[in-house]
Amino acid sequence: MKEMLMIIMAAVLANNYVLVRFLGICPFLGVSKKLDSAVGMSFAVIFVMVLATAATWPIQRLLLDPNGIGYMQTTVFILVIAALVQLIETFMKKSLPALHKSLGIYLPLITTNCAVLGVCTLNIDEGYNFIQSLVNSFGSGVGFLLAMFLFAGVRSKIEENDYPESFKGVASTLVAASILSVSFMGFSGMIDNIFGM
Amino acid sequence: MLTASAFVTPVVLTIVTGLIAAVLLTVAGKIFAVPVDETAVKIRECLPGANCGACGFVGCDDYAGALAKDHSIAPNKCVPGGAGAAAAIAAVLGVDAGETVEKVANVMCSGLEDCTSKEMDYQGIQSCAAVKNFFGGPGSCKYGCIGLGDCTKVCQYDAIQVCNGVAKVDRDKCVGCGMCANTCPQKIIDILPKTSRVTVGCSSKDLGKNVTKACKVGCIGCKMCEKTCKFDAIHVVDNLAKIDPEKCKNCGMCAKACPRKIIHVVPKPGQKPIVKVAPKTEDGAAPVKPSEITRPEAPAPGSEPEKKTE
Numbered sequence: 032m033k034e035m036l037m038i039i040m041a042a043v044l045a046n047n048y049v050l051v052r053f054l055g056i057c058p059f060l061g062v063s064k065k066l067d068s069a070v071g072m073s074f075a076v077i078f079v080m081v082l083a084t085a086a087t088w089p090i091q092r093l094l095l096d097p098n099g100i101g102y103m104q105t106t107v108f109i110l111v112i113a114a115l116v117q118l119i120e121t122f123m124k125k126s127l128p129a130l131h132k133s134l135g136i137y138l139p140l141i142t143t144n145c146a147v148l149g150v151c152t153l154n155i156d157e158g159y160n161f162i163q164s165l166v167n168s169f170g171s172g173v174g175f176l177l178a179m180f181l182f183a184g185v186r187s188k189i190e191e192n193d194y195p196e197s198f199k200g201v202a203s204t205l206v207a208a209s210i211l212s213v214s215f216m217g218f219s220g221m222i223d224n225i226f227g228m
Numbered sequence: 229m230l231t232a233s234a235f236v237t238p239v240v241l242t243i244v245t246g247l248i249a250a251v252l253l254t255v256a257g258k259i260f261a262v263p264v265d266e267t268a269v270k271i272r273e274c275l276p277g278a279n280c281g282a283c284g285f286v287g288c289d290d291y292a293g294a295l296a297k298d299h300s301i302a303p304n305k306c307v308p309g310g311a312g313a314a315a316a317i318a319a320v321l322g323v324d325a326g327e328t329v330e331k332v333a334n335v336m337c338s339g340l341e342d343c344t345s346k347e348m349d350y351q352g353i354q355s356c357a358a359v360k361n362f363f364g365g366p367g368s369c370k371y372g373c374i375g376l377g378d379c380t381k382v383c384q385y386d387a388i389q390v391c392n393g394v395a396k397v398d399r400d401k402c403v404g405c406g407m408c409a410n411t412c413p414q415k416i417i418d419i420l421p422k423t424s425r426v427t428v429g430c431s432s433k434d435l436g437k438n439v440t441k442a443c444k445v446g447c448i449g450c451k452m453c454e455k456t457c458k459f460d461a462i463h464v465v466d467n468l469a470k471i472d473p474e475k476c477k478n479c480g481m482c483a484k485a486c487p488r489k490i491i492h493v494v495p496k497p498g499q500k501p502i503v504k505v506a507p508k509t510e511d512g513a514a515p516v517k518p519s520e521i522t523r524p525e526a527p528a529p530g531s532e533p534e535k536k537t538e
Contacts, residue, residue, distance in 0.1 A: 103238045114249030118256050125260035191353050
């Protein structure tokens with residue numbers, strides 16, 4: 032239990048996918064203009080991350096490793112994740128129209144998102160077992176949600192202010208993102224100390 | 229040393245994975261296929277895609293879907309698309325297009341910077357809605373245009389700009405979708421039929437003496453226009469002159485009579501434009517003859533040579 036909690040805490044704060052590992056920056060900058068779309072996107076990311084891990088972990092352990100072709104990881108993972116997301120979208124459209132309306136538009140955007148692919152490969156690299164992998168994926172998704180949520184708030188504050196013309200648009204967004212990222216760097220080492228490792 | 233088998237396994241594996249994914253997706257596509265209404269797709273192509281909501285539906289897709297399901301809904305509700313879109317939709321559905329009235333936005337305020345004054349120097353959030361909550365706005369007239377351009381921000385057609393403190397509509401670019409009118413916190417933007425060209429440029433419901441203090445060009449409710457109008461089209465209600473577009477014949481008599489010169493006459497298309505802001509009645513109102521009033525959109529024969537827009 033303690034271990035699971037540690038994995039989640041590490042994934043959300045110390046190893047935040049967006050702000051510390053710098054994966055999934057594209058949706059982080061692109062969809063964080065409005066809070067509701069940022070949160071919608073994040074829930075889609077959590078959903079896809081967990082499902083993608085559930086699909087890719089067995090493939091790596093049962094198919095690639097025994098055949099000695101672990102290096103085919105990236106190619107196979109991209110293929111599997113893309114097909115999986117597409118499959119879910121088709122299924123949702125028919126069976127869960129309400130969920131499709133709120134998450135559906137973001138699903139194609141994260142088909143081959145690097146945060147999703149990154150979480151799958153890093154689960155393997157860290158040597159997590161199946162349950163640990165799922166927990167880590169969920170935590171990473173929550174970390175993404177946290178980053179998006181915070182940054183959407185920051186951006187709406189920035190937009191309301193009067194700042195130099197040359198900083199308008201992407202420039203101010205990137206400066207704000209870097210400051211937020213620096214603040215998350217402060218969490219490194221925290222998890223180990225809390226759990227007395 | 230490289231052997232053939234070193235290539236075979238990964239290649240075969242990737243191909244097989246891809247094949248399995250392809251088969252799964254195809255099967256899923258068949259099983260979970262959602263029937264798409266062809267008519268809705270065709271109607272959607274006829275609409276401009278502005279998603280302005282002037283039709284009363286959530287967006288263009290919603291309106292197209294509703295039309296495809298229920299043929300009794302009027303096909304002429306799209307304001308930006310106008311008659312062209314209505315005819316195209318009617319052709320798809322095989323129903324009568326109905327009449328479309330071209331509309332245009334009109335700002336009911338003439339209080340330019342040199343005509344009115346500011347009560348405070350506002351430096352907060354640059355939005356009309358925000359400053360409106362702050363003692364009703366910085367201007368000495370609480371009914372007039374705030375001039376921070378909330379309307380400009382929502383306009384998708386670049387048709388409304390704030391110049392000299394008051395929003396101004398470009399009648400050639402405006403499609404009459406009404407997004408600015410809905411956004412304006414002062415509610416001073418009116419959506420009028422394009423045929424009505426005489427407008428009152430004030431929204432102040434204050435008493436005449438208070439209006440005079442706040443603004444040089446405000447309506448004082450003197451009823452001169454009401455007395456002049458032969459068509460019973462203009463009335464002073466709550467100290468403010470208001471024109472009924474259905475009765476107004478665009479004769480421009482009220483504009484001549486107005487002592488404050490706040491009734492504006494927009495020139496007919498093809499006529500030489502009058503000076504934008506100051507209402508010059510002798511220029512704008514005179515050429516309207518009774519024979520022309522019923523079809524003001526069609527350029528009068530005499531005005532053809534003046535058309536220099538090409």
